[in-house]
Every structure is written in C-alpha cells, then in structure tokens.
Amino acid sequence: MRRLHFLSVAALLFSMQVYAQTGRQVTGVVKDSTGATLPWATIKLFTDKDSSVVATNSTGRFTFSSVSVNQFSLVVTSLGYQGVKRRYNLAPNNITAELDPIVLKSDPITLQGVTVTNANAVKIREDTIEYNASAYKVREGAVIEDAIKKMPGLEVSNDGNITAQGKQVNKVRLNGKDYMAGDVKSLTRNLPANLVQNVQVINDYGDQANITGIKIGDPQKVLNINIRKDKNHGYFGQGTVGSGRDAVRETAGIKNGGRYVGATNVFSFQDKRQITISGDVNNTNTSLFTFTGGDRPNVFGPDPKGITTTRSLGFNYRDDWSKKVKVYGSYSLADNSVYTTLKTVQNNISGQLPSVQNSNSTENTQNLNHRFKFNIEYKPDTVNYFKFIPTFSYSGGRTDQNFASRLQAQNIGNTLISDYTRSLLSHTKAPNFGLSALYNHRFRKRGRNFNVLLASGTTRNKQYQNPVYNYLEGNANAPVNQMINTSRRTDSLGLSLSYLEPISKKTYLEFNYQYHNVQTGADRLTDTVAGAGDVNRDPNLSNDYNFNFITNNFTVNYQVIDQKYNFTLGVTAQPTLLKGSSSATAPTHKTIFNFSPVLHYVYNFSDLQALALDYQGASNSPVYYQLQPVIDFSEASYPIQGNADLLPEYNNNFQIRYNKFGDGTGKTFFVNLSFTQTDHKIVANTVTYPRNYKADPRLAGAILTKYQNASGFYNASAYYAFAKPWAKRRYSLFFNGKVTYNNNISYLTDVLDSLGIDQTVQKNIAKNFVLSQGVRFRVDIPEVLDAEASASYSINQSKNSVAHANIDNNFQTITLGTNGNLYFLKNWTLNYNYSKMIYEGFSGSTNPNILNTYLERRFLKNNIGTLRFSVYDVFSENTGFTSTQNAYAITQSSVNRLGRYYLLTITLRLQKFVGRPPRGMPGGPGGGG
CATH class of the missing domain: 2.170.130.10 (TonB-dependent receptor, plug domain)
Incomplete structure (x- = not known):
C-alpha cells in the first residue's frame, strides 16, 4: 500500500509540473451543409510556435483546453468533405472562446472513390x-x-x-x-x-x-x-446458401449427416437511422452471437467445443426520433444444439491421499437464448440529459449426458476408489429483467455537473436435475437416483451519485457515492428415488438459503484535465455487509470496512504516444454455491458444500499501459503491465476422504470442495506487441507475447481414519506460470497475394508447495501456421489456412495437421455473386487439447471437433451508398423533413 501512495504522490507532482502553463479554452462545433453535426472530424490548431490536433466527439464538438495565444489558425478536415482553413484573432483575455460553427461542404472527388494515401x-x-x-x-x-x-x-x-x-x-x-x-x-x-x-x-x-x-x-x-x-445513406444486403457432406459418413457408430449453411445480412443506413437484420442457420460450428451463463464450477476441465447446429436471428435499430430524442437497441435469438464428447484426466492434489480420475462423457445439449436491450436518450435542452435502458434476457436449455468415471488412489498402488457411470437429464430456465436510468445536469458555471445513475434487475433461475448412477466397483457416493429442484431469485438495486465542482479552468473536485444491494433467495429440494419407485425428500441435501450483499462506496476525487494529460487522484471508503440465513444453519452477519486510494493518469506525448496508469480497489461478493451450506451431490466424486461464514473479497488492481506509434514509419509498440492482490480471497478447501470412511458413507473416497477465505493470493501479467511494416505496408512483421504468474492458494484436508478424527490440513501454494510468444510475417499485395506465416510457443507449468509425485505439471504447445489468399485470373481466389500443433505433456495427445481451404469465383455484374467450394480439415486430424491448473487439481482434456467435410456455397451481395440523401428523400435536396 505504501508503494501505491508513493506512486500517487509522484504522479501528482509530475502532473503539477506539466500543469504549470496558462491559456484559454477554445470550443466549437463542425457541421455539414445540411446543418448536421460531423463527429470524428479532425481539427488542427496552428500558432507561430507549435501546433496541436483534436477530433470532434459524437456530437460534432471539439475543445482545445489550453490556447495561450490570441491569433491562430484552424484547419478542419473530414473524410468525404472539403477541408477548410480559418484564421482567428481573439480578444486578449482568458475567457472561454466559443467559435462560430464551422461548415464543411461535400467533396465530390472524394465521394467518387479517391482515398487518402498519407x-x-x-x-x-x-x-x-x-x-x-x-x-x-x-x-x-x-x-x-x-x-x-x-x-x-x-x-x-x-x-x-x-x-x-x-x-x-x-x-x-x-x-x-x-x-x-x-x-x-x-x-x-x-x-x-x-x-x-x-x-x-x-x-x-x-x-x-x-x-x-x-x-x-x-x-x-x-x-x-x-x-x-460517404456511406451514410444506402443499403447493403447479402445472402449465402450452401450444402455439403462429411468425408466420413459414420464415426463410432454415429451417422454423420450432410453439412448446410444459410445466412443473410441487411444493413440500411439513412443518416441517423440505421437498421440491421441478421440471420443464420448452419451445422458447421459457426455462431452469429455469443451467449454465456451458468454458475456451478466445472470440475471436469474447460468448457467443451463439440459439434454445433445453430439457428439465430438478430435485429438492430438506431434513429433520432427528434432533435431531443435518440434511440438505439437490439433483439437477438439463438437456438443451438451441441453434441460433445470429452475425455479428461484430472490429477487431484493432496498431501497424503492424491488421486487421479479418468473420465469420458457424451452430451447432447439444446440451448435457447433471447436478448433484448433498448436505449432511449432524451435531451430536452442544453443542460439536461436523460438515458433509459430497459433490458430482458432469457436462457433455457436441456441436457442429456452419459458420463463414465474411474477414480484411483495414486500412492497406494493405484488402488481403485470408485468406478461408475452416470446418466444426467437437466432442464434450466432463467429469465432476467433489468432497467437503468441516467440523469445528468450541467450547471451554468462551466464544468459544474451533477448526475445520478439508478439500476435495478431481477433474475430467476429454475433448474431440474436427475442424475442416475450405476456403481460398478468401489465406493457408492451420491444417491443412486436423485431429483434436484432449485429455484433461485436474485434482486439487485444500484445507485450512483456524482457531483463535479470546478476549481479552476483545468481542475475539478468530484464527490461520488455508490450503493449496491444484491439479495438472493434459493430453495434447493432434493428427492431420492428408491428401487420400487418411492420418492423421499432428503433433508440433508435440501435447504432454503438467503443472502444479502450490500456495499456503500464514498469517494472524493481531484482531477486535472489538460490537452496533454488527464489526471485523477482520490480516496475511497467502502463499508461492506454480507449477511445470510438458512434453514440448516444459524444466521450470519459480516461487516468489513475497506479504504484505498484512487489513481487514473493518462499522458499523451502526442497523438502517436501515450502512457496510462490506473489503480482501483473493489469488493467482490461470493456466489450462491460458495455460500449455501448444504452438500450438492450432483457429481458423485466431487460434491460441493458452501460456507455461510465467508467474507467478501477485496481486490487491489494496478495497471500500466504504454503505446507508441512511429510517425510515418508505421511501427507500433504496446506494453501492458497489471498486478492484482486480493484480501480475503475465496479459495477451495478440498477434503479428501478415505475409501473406508464410515461417519458418512456417501463421502467415502470422495473429494468434497468447501470454501474459505485466505491471504497471499496475487497475480501479475505482462503483454507486449510490436509491429513493423514497410514498402507501403506490403510487408509487415509482428511480435507479441504474454506472461502470467499466479500465486494460487488452496487448502488440502486429508481425513486419515474411518471416523474423521485424524485429519491433516495443509495450505498449498501453487505458483502457476504461463508464457506465450508469437511471431507473424505478412505479405499484402493488392489483387495478387494476401498471405501470412506464423509461429507461436506457449508453456503452462505450476509448482505446488505440497509435494505431489507422479504428476505432469508442465504443458507445452508449439503452433506453426500459414494462411492467405492467392488472387488469379482477375476473379478467382484460392484460400488456405494451415496449422501444425505440437503438444508436449498431454496424456494421449496427437500432433494434428489442420488444413482448411477453398476455391472461390466472383461473377455477375460488379462481382455481386460469389461461388465457393470449401474443404475443411483436409487431413481429418482436427482435435483439441487443453490444460488447466489451480491449487487443488491439474486437468488435461481432449474434446471432439468437427471433422473433414465439403461445402459448396453461393453468395449474392447488393449495395448502394451515397454521402447524402438522394433527391426527394427526407433531408435531401427537394425532400421534406
């Protein structure tokens, strides 16, 4: 913490030195000949001694925050418009200058297709x-x-x-x-x-x-x-249909059907009004949208890829309903079917009872997702602004899974602990409603500002699970047939108030208050089914749990805004309350007070070079499964039990970013450094029970995951990227690399006797190191060749403070690849994408050669048609291997992927765009509105 204070003070002193200059603020607005404002126009200010550059914002306004002379020139340019140069001679005072609107006329030469080359x-x-x-x-x-x-x-x-x-x-x-x-x-x-x-x-x-x-x-x-x-008015439409077949018609007894794809996209732009319609149907493992969900940890490794059939539709809308009201929003739908086969080797770390699990699973999942979001911006006058955002989302699905597990002890001659199969049927429904409202008021005094943000939401989650076990050998842990019904509701309310008071022309004070309240109530009812079909409620696996997480955040910030830099230094105090109640345990009530500095600093050496520093502290609430105290036995060998006495985490995050671009050379350099230290980190306590455990036979041989708070967790990462183009960007060389170091914490509890009296508890520190390095070389010769060769190397290794023999914790992957397009005979394209994967340390891994290629022919007037023949995974070696490492397990997984198939597609494109409304249209010459 002392280092953070030192950095804050040093940055403040540095900014004060830069700030020691005088000048007035010069503002204005750029419009086109129709009176519409022009966002992203470039304004260059020239004086006798120097120059500076800014751009207009989304409303066409620009600001020079410190102009120290009375006479200067402005050069204003924007793509598709004729540039202008204006000379100004202002009165000798320090009063803020509001310039007359600068109007740009359309450039007919640019609209005909002349591009900017320099x-x-x-x-x-x-x-x-x-x-x-x-x-x-x-x-x-x-x-x-x-x-x-x-x-x-x-x-x-x-x-x-x-x-x-x-x-x-x-x-x-x-x-x-x-x-x-x-x-x-x-x-x-x-x-x-x-x-x-x-x-x-x-x-x-x-x-x-x-x-x-x-x-x-x-x-x-x-x-x-x-x-x-020059593309503000018009439309673009594209449609694709295709059909093909698999190279192998049957795999492992499963018939492989034909491949198909159908997709459409329509973009309609009429200045501020923008409409998009997108649709997609395919079984080629491509998706139009990304949806996420789920809150139970996956103890069997990373999420699988599988083979996916996708059906999706999306609509996006934006318009200015009037000069005061602007709206934009979207609706998207995805209905996906996924077939997955997964093989996993999981090494469970333990001081005295280490084990290894080999598992196989097949899974069919049907996922349905809806997502709606709408934004309404209302600006009744120049000082007031409102924004309303209603949202709705829905996720639901059905899963049918067959799973086989074999768990063995590693230090007792690979003695069998359990061998079973499981069939699982589950249904999930989760609607989510939300509403947020933002109000901002700008006072007459320049820079004085007040705003309030209010956000609320409700999420309901209903889940039914029916795991049915067939125990072949060893211990029988979970009940043979369970029916688990979980009903959970989460209500959230957030309030944020901000008041900004100017101290001088460049300095401000902000007073900010934030309130966040999340309340969750959940009923978990578990019934067991006997052999005769009798259904009985299991009170040991059922619970009614409620918890409430409340934070109050008080912050005071001092800010300096200058043309070269933006600097914020502040202090925040955050009292936090976490309370819970359960039918199975006594109520809990935890209060924590956190105090930390706030730092945000950006220094722009020029429009080609910048340095940024950030520090923040924030609380993080435990989630439902980490808190609810009843055992979740849906996974027989890996039950989970929450801890109602958990404290919320507090993360201290520090980041440094530096970016530099070579003026005229095209060279670019990025570097990002980040460090996170967490107080009261929520970590796993894995309790390993012996095979002969008698106090609770269901736990015999199982590994129960509990949760507790711990100190000592931190992670650090560094990223860099360097690029050097030459010969007018015909050739480019890229280097990029990332290093991540995690000091993970877990507790390993070994129960050594059958009654649980003799136990050992060890704190395991898992130092996980991940390194990746890549290099790419590109050749771009328009209408001739567009190609790239690449190589990358990654390593993922860990070292545990608790000794664990017979475990491979060093995984390496080398990837060699090349891809590109060869253009020939004017309208023909040959595309290829080849990669060679070399895996080391993975159990049963292969080193696949993956080649995707297609031959394409453009046809019809203006090349609006495209015919393409594709071959995917030419060598039929598409496999996936991944590894994950934490402080209690090391997991390696292999998952099925779509194999070789052939596809023939035809695409038609239609588009027409202009820079202004055609004659007769609203807003155009001779038109209304």
Missing part, C-alpha cells in the same frame, strides 16, 4: 486507439474482421473473438452506439470493410465517466466502428 494508420486520443481502415487494404467484398486481423495490437481467434493489447474485447459499437447489445462477432464478421472509416479500441469506464471525465475502476475494452461519411 493518412496516419494509427492515432491515440487519451483512452482511445484509432486505426484508419483505409490503411489496411482488403479485397472487395471482405468484412471488417479481415482488416482487423492486420491491425497491430489486435488479435482475432479462429472463432472470431478479439483481444486488444492482450485483453478480451467484450463489447462492440457502431458509430458510438452499442450494436446487438455489444455482441462483437455479430458486427465484425458481417459489416463490409469498404463501409468503415476507422476502428477504435476504447478503454471505457462507463456512462458516468464519459459525462464527467472522472475515470476510475477497471475499464472495459470496447471496439467502436465508424462508418464513412
């Missing part, structure tokens, strides 16, 4: 990194994901997930507004690249921070894609 490929704007889409050439008809793959610091996985500077991007926006509730792939894999002006990666601190400028907490990585000004 534009900076990358820019930095405080917490935003902006990529100029025109600098990353892709072929006609390509989607924006293809351009993103070429942008330094951004990584796109084969399934479409994007990481930015080593951190997952989990939200996407179109022209500054959430698209499809933020679902990333739904936009990046469908939006044509030729419609895009730029791609921005934003460290987003939330709506309140965007209004006040006070940025605290852990920012969310957001991808914002802005449409070109």
Whole structure:
C-alpha cells in the first residue's frame, strides 16, 4: 500500500509540473451543409510556435483546453468533405472562446472513390486507439474482421473473438452506439470493410465517466466502428446458401449427416437511422452471437467445443426520433444444439491421499437464448440529459449426458476408489429483467455537473436435475437416483451519485457515492428415488438459503484535465455487509470496512504516444454455491458444500499501459503491465476422504470442495506487441507475447481414519506460470497475394508447495501456421489456412495437421455473386487439447471437433451508398423533413 501512495504522490507532482502553463479554452462545433453535426472530424490548431490536433466527439464538438495565444489558425478536415482553413484573432483575455460553427461542404472527388494515401494508420486520443481502415487494404467484398486481423495490437481467434493489447474485447459499437447489445462477432464478421472509416479500441469506464471525465475502476475494452461519411445513406444486403457432406459418413457408430449453411445480412443506413437484420442457420460450428451463463464450477476441465447446429436471428435499430430524442437497441435469438464428447484426466492434489480420475462423457445439449436491450436518450435542452435502458434476457436449455468415471488412489498402488457411470437429464430456465436510468445536469458555471445513475434487475433461475448412477466397483457416493429442484431469485438495486465542482479552468473536485444491494433467495429440494419407485425428500441435501450483499462506496476525487494529460487522484471508503440465513444453519452477519486510494493518469506525448496508469480497489461478493451450506451431490466424486461464514473479497488492481506509434514509419509498440492482490480471497478447501470412511458413507473416497477465505493470493501479467511494416505496408512483421504468474492458494484436508478424527490440513501454494510468444510475417499485395506465416510457443507449468509425485505439471504447445489468399485470373481466389500443433505433456495427445481451404469465383455484374467450394480439415486430424491448473487439481482434456467435410456455397451481395440523401428523400435536396 505504501508503494501505491508513493506512486500517487509522484504522479501528482509530475502532473503539477506539466500543469504549470496558462491559456484559454477554445470550443466549437463542425457541421455539414445540411446543418448536421460531423463527429470524428479532425481539427488542427496552428500558432507561430507549435501546433496541436483534436477530433470532434459524437456530437460534432471539439475543445482545445489550453490556447495561450490570441491569433491562430484552424484547419478542419473530414473524410468525404472539403477541408477548410480559418484564421482567428481573439480578444486578449482568458475567457472561454466559443467559435462560430464551422461548415464543411461535400467533396465530390472524394465521394467518387479517391482515398487518402498519407493518412496516419494509427492515432491515440487519451483512452482511445484509432486505426484508419483505409490503411489496411482488403479485397472487395471482405468484412471488417479481415482488416482487423492486420491491425497491430489486435488479435482475432479462429472463432472470431478479439483481444486488444492482450485483453478480451467484450463489447462492440457502431458509430458510438452499442450494436446487438455489444455482441462483437455479430458486427465484425458481417459489416463490409469498404463501409468503415476507422476502428477504435476504447478503454471505457462507463456512462458516468464519459459525462464527467472522472475515470476510475477497471475499464472495459470496447471496439467502436465508424462508418464513412460517404456511406451514410444506402443499403447493403447479402445472402449465402450452401450444402455439403462429411468425408466420413459414420464415426463410432454415429451417422454423420450432410453439412448446410444459410445466412443473410441487411444493413440500411439513412443518416441517423440505421437498421440491421441478421440471420443464420448452419451445422458447421459457426455462431452469429455469443451467449454465456451458468454458475456451478466445472470440475471436469474447460468448457467443451463439440459439434454445433445453430439457428439465430438478430435485429438492430438506431434513429433520432427528434432533435431531443435518440434511440438505439437490439433483439437477438439463438437456438443451438451441441453434441460433445470429452475425455479428461484430472490429477487431484493432496498431501497424503492424491488421486487421479479418468473420465469420458457424451452430451447432447439444446440451448435457447433471447436478448433484448433498448436505449432511449432524451435531451430536452442544453443542460439536461436523460438515458433509459430497459433490458430482458432469457436462457433455457436441456441436457442429456452419459458420463463414465474411474477414480484411483495414486500412492497406494493405484488402488481403485470408485468406478461408475452416470446418466444426467437437466432442464434450466432463467429469465432476467433489468432497467437503468441516467440523469445528468450541467450547471451554468462551466464544468459544474451533477448526475445520478439508478439500476435495478431481477433474475430467476429454475433448474431440474436427475442424475442416475450405476456403481460398478468401489465406493457408492451420491444417491443412486436423485431429483434436484432449485429455484433461485436474485434482486439487485444500484445507485450512483456524482457531483463535479470546478476549481479552476483545468481542475475539478468530484464527490461520488455508490450503493449496491444484491439479495438472493434459493430453495434447493432434493428427492431420492428408491428401487420400487418411492420418492423421499432428503433433508440433508435440501435447504432454503438467503443472502444479502450490500456495499456503500464514498469517494472524493481531484482531477486535472489538460490537452496533454488527464489526471485523477482520490480516496475511497467502502463499508461492506454480507449477511445470510438458512434453514440448516444459524444466521450470519459480516461487516468489513475497506479504504484505498484512487489513481487514473493518462499522458499523451502526442497523438502517436501515450502512457496510462490506473489503480482501483473493489469488493467482490461470493456466489450462491460458495455460500449455501448444504452438500450438492450432483457429481458423485466431487460434491460441493458452501460456507455461510465467508467474507467478501477485496481486490487491489494496478495497471500500466504504454503505446507508441512511429510517425510515418508505421511501427507500433504496446506494453501492458497489471498486478492484482486480493484480501480475503475465496479459495477451495478440498477434503479428501478415505475409501473406508464410515461417519458418512456417501463421502467415502470422495473429494468434497468447501470454501474459505485466505491471504497471499496475487497475480501479475505482462503483454507486449510490436509491429513493423514497410514498402507501403506490403510487408509487415509482428511480435507479441504474454506472461502470467499466479500465486494460487488452496487448502488440502486429508481425513486419515474411518471416523474423521485424524485429519491433516495443509495450505498449498501453487505458483502457476504461463508464457506465450508469437511471431507473424505478412505479405499484402493488392489483387495478387494476401498471405501470412506464423509461429507461436506457449508453456503452462505450476509448482505446488505440497509435494505431489507422479504428476505432469508442465504443458507445452508449439503452433506453426500459414494462411492467405492467392488472387488469379482477375476473379478467382484460392484460400488456405494451415496449422501444425505440437503438444508436449498431454496424456494421449496427437500432433494434428489442420488444413482448411477453398476455391472461390466472383461473377455477375460488379462481382455481386460469389461461388465457393470449401474443404475443411483436409487431413481429418482436427482435435483439441487443453490444460488447466489451480491449487487443488491439474486437468488435461481432449474434446471432439468437427471433422473433414465439403461445402459448396453461393453468395449474392447488393449495395448502394451515397454521402447524402438522394433527391426527394427526407433531408435531401427537394425532400421534406
């Protein structure tokens, strides 16, 4: 903590030195000839001594916060418009200057297709990194994901997930507004690249921070894609249909059907009104949307991939209903079927009773998801702003699983503990309702501001599970036939108040209060079915549990905003209450008071170089299964029992980010460093029972997971990326690497006698080290070749303080690959994507060669048609191996993936865009409105 205080003071002194300058604030707005404001226009200010650059925000406004001269020039440019130069001579005072609106006229030459060749490929704007889409050439008809793959610091996985500077991007926006509730792939894999002006990666601190400028907490990585000004009006429509078959018609007795795909996307842009309709039906393991859910830990390793049949539909809408009301929202639906086979080897760490489990499972899952989110922005005047966000989501599903497990002791000659099979039928329904409202008031005094954010939500979760066990040998743990009904409801209420008071032209004080209340009530009723079909309630496995988590957060922040930097230093106090009640245990009431500094510092050396520092502290509540005190026996060898006496965690997070782009050279360099230390970390206490345990026969040979608080947990990570293009970006070299170090904690309890009297408890410190390093070389020659060669190496190893023999804790993966497009005979494309995986340390692993390829032909006028023949997994070696390591188990898994198949598809594209409304349309020449 002393180090954090030292860093805060040092940063404050540094910012004070930079702040020692004088000047006035100069603001204005940029519009087009129709009177509409122009966001993202570039404004360059020139004086006799220096220059500076800013951009307009989403409402077309720009601000120079410190102009120290009275005479200066502005050069204003925007893609699709004629640039202007204006000379200003202001009165000699320090009063804020509001310039007359600057009007840009459409540039007919630009609208005909002339591109900017010397534009900076990358820019930095405080917490935003902006990529100029025109600098990353892709072929006609390509989607924006293809351009993103070429942008330094951004990584796109084969399934479409994007990481930015080593951190997952989990939200996407179109022209500054959430698209499809933020679902990333739904936009990046469908939006044509030729419609895009730029791609921005934003460290987003939330709506309140965007209004006040006070940025605290852990920012969310957001991808914002802005449409070109000359594509503001028009439409784009695309449809794809395809059919194929598997190379192997039957595998392991399972008939493989034919492959099929059908997809459509329609984008309609009429300036502020934007409508998108997307649909997809396929059984080729591709998904239009990403939905997540579930709160029970997976003790059998990572989530499987499997073979998926997808049916999805989405609708996105945005419009300005009037000058005062703006709306945007979306609805998405996904109905997916997944078939999965999974093989797992799990080594259970124990001081005296280590064991290994070998398991196999097959699973058929049907998932249904709905998601609705709507945003209403109301601005009745220049000082008041309202935003309302109603939301609804629903997740439901059915799972049929067959599971086989063989658990053996490792230090007693691999003695068998249990051998059983299990069939599982489960149903889940989880509707979620939410509403949030934001109000902001800007006072007459410049900079004085007040806002309030209110959020509420209700989630209901109903689950039915019917695990039926067949014990072959060894111990019989869970009841043979259970019917488990869980009904849970969670109500949440949040309130945030912020008041901003200017001290001077560049300094502010913020007073912030946050209240968060989450209340959960759950009934868990377990019935056992006897051989004769009699159903009996098991009171030892049933419970009625309620808990309440309440936080009050009081914060005072001091902020300095300058053209070069943004600095926030504050202090926060957070009293926290966690209380619970149960029919099985006495009530609990836990109160904790946390106190920590707040630090956010961004220094922009230029629009090509920036440094950022962040520190935050935050409480984290335990979840339901960690608290409820009754044993969950749905997994026979791995029952779970919560601890009602848990304290909430408190995380101390510190991050440093540095970004630099070579002016004119195209070189880019990113580095991110982060460190997290957790007080009262909630960790697992795995209790291993002997095979002859008699006090409770159901626990004989089982490993019961309990939870408790512990000290000593921390993790650190570092990420870097370096890119060097040359020869007008025809050739590019990329290096990227990530290192993660986790000091994991767990408790290992060994019960050594049959009555549980003799026990040993050991604290295990698992030092987990993960290293990955990659290099890529790209060649981009328009209409000739677009190719890449890559190599990566990753290692995942751990060292436990509790000795554990006969266990492999060192996993390594080497990946060699190449992919690209070869363009020939004007309209033909040969695509290939090859990778060679080399696994070390995995049980039973193979080293697959995976090759996907297609041959494509464009046809019809303006190449609106595409015919493609694809072969996936040419060598039929597609397999997946993963490893996970924590302080109580090391798990390696292999999962089925879709094998070799052939697919023939035809795609038709229609599009027409202009920079202004056609004549006769509302808002256009001769039109109404």
